[in-house]
Each structure stands twice: as C-alpha cells, then as structure tokens.
Amino acid sequence: MAELLLDVRDLKAHFATEDGIVKAVDGVSFRLERGQVLGIVGESGSGKSVTAMTIMGLTRDVNSRFEGEVIYKGRDLLKVSDSEMQDYRGAEIGMIFQDPMTSLNPVYRIGEQIAEAIRTHEKVDKRTAKNRAVELLRQVGIPNPESRVDDFPHQFSGGMRQRAMIAMALSCNPAVLIADEPTTALDVTIQAQIIELIDRLKDDFNSAVILITHDLGVVADIADEILVMYAGNVVERAETRDLFYDPQMPYTWGLLGSIPRLDRPRPDRLHSIKGSPPSLITLPQGCAFRPRCPHAFDRCMEKPPLENHVDPPTHLDRCWLDVEYKRAHRGDTIAGEPEAA
Amino acid sequence: MSEVVQTGVPLIEVREVKKYFPIRKGMMQREVARVHAVDGVSFAVQEGETLGLVGESGCGKSTLGRTIVRLYEPTAGQIIFQGTPIEGHGARQLRPLRREMQMVFQDPYASLNPRKRVGSIVGDPLKIHKLGDKRERKAQVEELLETVGLSPEHYNRYPHEFSGGQRQRIGIARALALRPKLVVADEPVSALDVSIQSQMLNLLEDLQNEFRLTYIFIAHDLGVVRHVSDRIAVMYLGKIVEMSPAEELYVRPIMPYTEALLSAVPVPDPDLAQKRERIVLEGDVPSPINPPGGCRFHPRCRYATQVCMEIEPPLVEYGNGHLAACHHPLNVDSTLAAAAVRSAAGS
Numbered sequence: 001m002a003e004l005l006l007d008v009r010d011l012k013a014h015f016a017t018e019d020g021i022v023k024a025v026d027g028v029s030f031r032l033e034r035g036q037v038l039g040i041v042g043e044s045g046s047g048k049s050v051t052a053m054t055i056m057g058l059t060r061d062v063n064s065r066f067e068g069e070v071i072y073k074g075r076d077l078l079k080v081s082d083s084e085m086q087d088y089r090g091a092e093i094g095m096i097f098q099d100p101m102t103s104l105n106p107v108y109r110i111g112e113q114i115a116e117a118i119r120t121h122e123k124v125d126k127r128t129a130k131n132r133a134v135e136l137l138r139q140v141g142i143p144n145p146e147s148r149v150d151d152f153p154h155q156f157s158g159g160m161r162q163r164a165m166i167a168m169a170l171s172c173n174p175a176v177l178i179a180d181e182p183t184t185a186l187d188v189t190i191q192a193q194i195i196e197l198i199d200r201l202k203d204d205f206n207s208a209v210i211l212i213t214h215d216l217g218v219v220a221d222i223a224d225e226i227l228v229m230y231a232g233n234v235v236e237r238a239e240t241r242d243l244f245y246d247p248q249m250p251y252t253w254g255l256l257g258s259i260p261r262l263d264r265p266r267p268d269r270l271h272s273i274k275g276s277p278p279s280l281i282t283l284p285q286g287c288a289f290r291p292r293c294p295h296a297f298d299r300c301m302e303k304p305p306l307e308n309h310v311d312p313p314t315h316l317d318r319c320w321l322d323v324e325y326k327r328a329h330r331g332d333t334i335a336g337e338p339e340a341a
Numbered sequence: 342m343s344e345v346v347q348t349g350v351p352l353i354e355v356r357e358v359k360k361y362f363p364i365r366k367g368m369m370q371r372e373v374a375r376v377h378a379v380d381g382v383s384f385a386v387q388e389g390e391t392l393g394l395v396g397e398s399g400c401g402k403s404t405l406g407r408t409i410v411r412l413y414e415p416t417a418g419q420i421i422f423q424g425t426p427i428e429g430h431g432a433r434q435l436r437p438l439r440r441e442m443q444m445v446f447q448d449p450y451a452s453l454n455p456r457k458r459v460g461s462i463v464g465d466p467l468k469i470h471k472l473g474d475k476r477e478r479k480a481q482v483e484e485l486l487e488t489v490g491l492s493p494e495h496y497n498r499y500p501h502e503f504s505g506g507q508r509q510r511i512g513i514a515r516a517l518a519l520r521p522k523l524v525v526a527d528e529p530v531s532a533l534d535v536s537i538q539s540q541m542l543n544l545l546e547d548l549q550n551e552f553r554l555t556y557i558f559i560a561h562d563l564g565v566v567r568h569v570s571d572r573i574a575v576m577y578l579g580k581i582v583e584m585s586p587a588e589e590l591y592v593r594p595i596m597p598y599t600e601a602l603l604s605a606v607p608v609p610d611p612d613l614a615q616k617r618e619r620i621v622l623e624g625d626v627p628s629p630i631n632p633p634g635g636c637r638f639h640p641r642c643r644y645a646t647q648v649c650m651e652i653e654p655p656l657v658e659y660g661n662g663h664l665a666a667c668h669h670p671l672n673v674d675s676t677l678a679a680a681a682v683r684s685a686a687g688s
Contacts, residue, residue: 043534044505143624157625158398187397187561189622192605196621214534217607221614240611256609258539260568262591263608269546270539270568276504 005073005175005208006032006055012067013047013054020281024050026232027068030225032176037202037209039219039240041255042229045277048212051229052178054078056095057085072176091121094169098181100161104153110137110164111149117171136167139204140197159190166197170205177202178210183218195222216255220244225314228252231278231288234306238315246310248317248326251289253333267336287318295321295329350424351385352555353409353442353523358382358418358428360401360408364630377629378404380579381418388522391549391556393570393587395563395602399626401579402559403447406525409557410442411435422523440470443516447528449508453500459486459511460496466518485514488551490544506537513544517552525557530565542568564606567591572662575599578629578637581656585663593672595665598638636668644669 013025025047032038040048053059055070057077070077077088089095097103105113114136115129124132130149137145140163153161162182169177179198183191199222202209211219219226219240226243228236228251236249247253257271275292278284284291286301293300299320306318319326360379363372379401386392394402407413409420411427420428427438446452453462464482467473473481483493489510500508509529516524526545530538546569548554560566566573567587574584575598583596594600601620608614622641627633633640639649648668656666659677670678 043536159625188563188605188607189397189602190625191607192619192621195607196619214536215607216535217609220607220609220611244609244611255536258535259609260539260542260562260564261609262564262567262603262606263610263613266568266588269543272539272543273536276506276537 002033002035004031004033006030007071008032008051008055008068009071010068011051011054011070012065013050013059014065014067015059015061016063016065017281022280023232023283024280025054028227028229028232028234029068030227030234030237032208032210034175034206034208035202036225037199037211037219037223039223039226040210040212040229041214041216041219041226043214043277045231045280046229047232047280048229049180050232052095052180052210052212056089056093056178057082087121090117090169090174091172092174093176093178094172094174096162096165096169096177096179096182099185100158100165101153101185103165104161106153109150109152110156114149114164114168114171117168121172132171133167136171137164139201140164140167140170141193142167158186159193162186162190162194163197166194166201170201173205174207176208176210177205178212180212181214182211184213184215191218198222215259216244216252217259228255231283232280233288233318234316235289235319236317237306238317239312242310242312242315246315246327247330247334248310248315248323249289249319250293250295250321250326250330250333253330254292256334257336264335269336271333271336287320294333295325297321351421352388352390352423353557354385354419354421355405355409356383356419356421358405358408358420359416360404360413361416374630377579377632379408379415380629380632382576382579382581383418384574384581384584386523386555386557388555389549389553390572391558391570393566393573394557394559394576395561395566395573396576397561397602397626399578399629400576401629402576403527405576406444406527406557406559410444410523410525411438412444436470440519441521442523442525443519443521445509445512445516445524445526445529448532449505449512450532452512453508455500457499458496459491459498459500462500462511463514463518466515470519472519482514482518485518488517488548489514490540504537505533506540509533509537509541510544513548517548520552521554523555523557525559527559528561529558531560531562538565545569562606563591563602575602578626578632580637580666581664582638582667583663583665584656585665586661589661589663593663595659595663595670595673596638596667597642597644597669597671599665600671636666644671 008030011028015022028051042048066078111130111133114133118129118132134145134149142148183194223240225239227234230251236252254273286303290296290300304318304320306316308316309323359381362376364374366373396402408415415428419426460482464478467478486493491510530541558569570587573587573590574581577598583599601622604620635651636649636654639645654666654668656664658664
C-alpha cells in the first residue's frame, strides 16, 4: 500500500451567519494515498470547495466552527496554529483555484509570483528562485519560458494562466495538490490539455491529487476514487469504475443524466434534476436530496447512513432504496428521454 | 430539434461578413494593425432552425453573434434579415429590427444590472418600444417570468438574490419580452453547473417550440451544441472551417480541427475514456492580428503538409449540405473529394 498522506475523518465546517448556522460541510471522510487521484463532484453549494479550503486552513475565522480531524502525515491540521499552517500551505499541500484570471496578481510578473512562493518556503536567493520558476514553466508546457517568465498575467491566455497557477502550486513540490474546478473557466480543448498535464505532473512529482469539479465527465479517466457530495454530505463514494457502472445514489444518476453525451444517441430531452440545492441553514428533514428525488418514499424522512450495500465493500452510498429497484430504474434517468421516433 | 420551415427566404443570411477591430497607437491614434475577428463568413438560417456556432475562445464566434444582431457594425459584407439588407442601417432604422432579434449573454452575473429590479430588467424592453401601459407591462413580465420557470413574485427582487441558473432565466425572459424571431444565445450555459445546464437546454428547447424561435447558439462545447442544433458551423480564427447537419458532424467530421474538438469533449465513461484516442491540440489559437498564412489551422494540425502552409483551402461541399475547408479531408473517399474540388474550381 502506498503511503497514506491525508486522512480526513468526519470533517464538519459550520459558519455562523446573521441568518443562522450554515452547515457547509457536515461529516466528510476520505483517505488519500500517494499517487492517488480523488475526484470530489457536486453542484455549487454542495460543500466541495469548503472541504478543500478547510483542509488548507483557509476557512479559519471567528465565525467558523470545525469538528472532526484532518490528519496529514500523522498531524491534525485542524489543531495546528495559524503560523504553523503557513509551513503546510504551498510546501506540503498546494492548491489551484478555479479562476486563473483573478487568482494571479495583475501587477506582478508571472516569474516574480512563482519565485515568491518558492522563497516563502525555502532559503534560496532570487536568481535561483527565478531559474526554478523558468524550469517550472517549462514543465507545465509554457513555450519559450525564459522570456515568458517576465510577462505579466494579462499577457497570458486563460489556459496559460492556469498552467502558471499549476507551476506555482507545484513550486515547492507539495505532496498533495488540490485542484478546485481547474478547468471550468476554460475551453474544452484547453480543459483536455490541463487535465492531461495534472495527470502527468502527479507522476513526475510523486504527489496525490484532489480534483474538485461539477462535471463527472472531467474525472472519468483521471480519478481513482470519487466522492459525490450533496448539501455538505458525501452521498456516494466509490472507486471510479464502480461509480460509473453501478451508481447507487439517485443524485449521481441525475448528474450523469445531465451531461449531453457524445458517446450515446442524442436523447430527445436531457435529464435535469428538478429544483435547486437546499439551503444549508435549514436542511430538509431526512435525506437532503429527498425533495428533488423522483424515487423518494416514506423512509427517506429518516436520514440514511453512508453504508455499503453492493459489491465491492469500498462502494458506499446514502440511500434507502433497494439495490435491485435501483438497478432496474436508474437507466431512464441516466439515458434521458429517447428521441421520439 | 425543431421543425424547420423550408421557405425561399431564410430568416437571416450573412454574406462574406467581416469584422475587423483597429489597433491604434501613438498620439495621432494611427491604426497600426487590425484584429481579424471575423474574416469572411457566409451562411443562412431558416425560420425555426437552430444553428450551432462552435470554436475555441478567440475564434470570433461571439463577435460574429454580436455583428449579426448589429451590436457591432460589420467592416464588410451583407447581413440580410427577412430579405432586407440591414448592414448599413443606422440606429433609428435598426430600432424596429431590435424587436425581432435579441441576445442572451454568457455571464449571468455581469449581464444583469445589479441596481435594477427583475421587473424593470425584463420590462424595460417593452417600455423602450412603448408597448402597453404600466399595468399591461407588469402582467406581461409576470407571465414571462412564469414561462421561463421563475415565479411572478420575483418581480420586485434584485439580481443578487438569485442563483446563476435563475439569473440566466431572467436573461432569457428579457430576451423574449419583445417576442423576437431570432435569438442569438452566446454561451448561455457555459457558466452553469451541468445539472443546471441541462435544465436550461431543455427550457430553450421548450421556448423554441412555443414561440417558434430561430436560434443561433454559440458555444465551445460540442456536446452541448449537438443537443440543441439542427446544423453546426465550426469556426477557427474568424472563418467557418466546417458546416454540416448536426448528427453528420459527429459521425463524419471532415476537418481535422473538428475531429480534435470532438475528441476533447470529456466522456463520462471510464473504460471508453481510456480507450478512445484523445487528440490534444497543442498551444492556443494563434493571434487574429496576424493569422497564419495558408490554412489557418496548419500550425496545430497533425495532418499538415507543405500545401497547407501555402494555399488557403476553400470551403467546398461534400454532399448533403456538408461543407469543409481542408486540403486533407478526413472520412471522405477519393471520388467525393475529387467532385468537391471540381465544384469549387467551377464556382
């Protein structure tokens, strides 16, 4: 077994607001080993980004309350002081944000920003840091890095900025790389480039990756394991093939059915999940997905536990429905309505 | 897909439309270069049809969309709406036409005025065109809100009170307020989650049937475009490089660029994703200030040869309304290719 890097146990992140307590993350557990890619999938507001930011210690605030444990190499990051956390951020756990337009500082050169990250964590002189920046830009596929290192962010295209962000995140050789919707703002062609790049760099740098996205298609050929999140909870967790070929949670079916697919005949109508995600202040009673679930029944008024119902034992889901019933009914949701003859 | 009315006159036709943006420098604001955003594009859209326009950022698809609804003035070429050329129309002449063509924008956060209530965002087009009195307008707006899946009580709310998907519904309601014939939708779903995306695509389809709309649907995701379009035009650096009936483009792409775009669409099936060949296009779209000579795609094309660098391939027909501009067409047998070349030489 590969080295266990991150062990998140029953993580909760609650925020006090004027309107009430927002339960953004409400009991998330997973383990991440070196070399592994974990996909976290869900709609906006499902708590996937807050999970990532809490691991990085970026959600610390007087109004936030945390429970559970985030154990990184044997140490609980939730209990680490703010100044100690600085040593983990960037150096041990790197993060790539969604929007490459706003996460680079527009008034500093690309190279300066990468060199700053290096010099924050390592005692090297400016020249060495800059040379490392050039090398990193080369590794992430920026053409002509010797001259581009002195460019400002506005001189880079969207895809190149995201590459620069990745270079910065990798600058201190972190063991864990968290990519929060790294391709959502990009064209499909550039998305394919970036996903391939992350997959390759993971091997080059011998690190583990958490890839957060709302699109199951993005994680299909890169993730080893996938967590599906809904309203702050993990509603299904499985190895990638099991999740795609034997999905157990109606919410996962809905996400799969929403994608206009090129590998299937065109349905007359796409499946769409009715309504919108619930308020995280007053969650529906029982299963949080119940109000939007076409298969809900009496028992769903009681919250289902995250349990194993199918083979293999690593496949967990939060649903009361009978496995045989689910296998018989999920096809309609995933395929959408067929083209009327 | 919708029923297309085949009449002699298309609803909208563009002929050799060009849109260049000057780059000015110095005290005299002398023009030093031009961005060739749209560089000679021609097509016609029938009433009730949906034309999908696809391409990467910077290919000119948004500029083309905005030029068609005359938010931009074309540098050259003709725009013919219901048989009348409108490219030279001034603001006053355009006003009645604005009722017929509307636009839905990409960013539901930036395209709604945060200081206005939903009622006036959706109702202002009616006010500008002096349609109905205050009470009638309010009733109409409330009806529109219901049509797009919002509730009439949302009339007095502000945009920030809504989610991304709901805001896009407001944008759609605004576009429909004047009962237009043509709606140009510029990446209407790319800022949304996949689950909301499918709601929006279904809504656009319902509205098309209800109001007999004609769509020009601009997007970079071929999966989304396939779902809504009757015909698809692929753009690269200001030019259409392939145009075809929707399903045919997916079965039989001719231009290597289309093939690459198709292979970039993620497939939510791990085994299939592993098996299929992914053609990763290197680099970005070149600058439209100095587009490459010959075929504009040649620096990124894996089939490119000498001829591609020297001669620009014309857009030729390969039967069944399938046009493509390529020296090394894919999925085409030699007789068809020869016939296509002859027909191009003859015209």
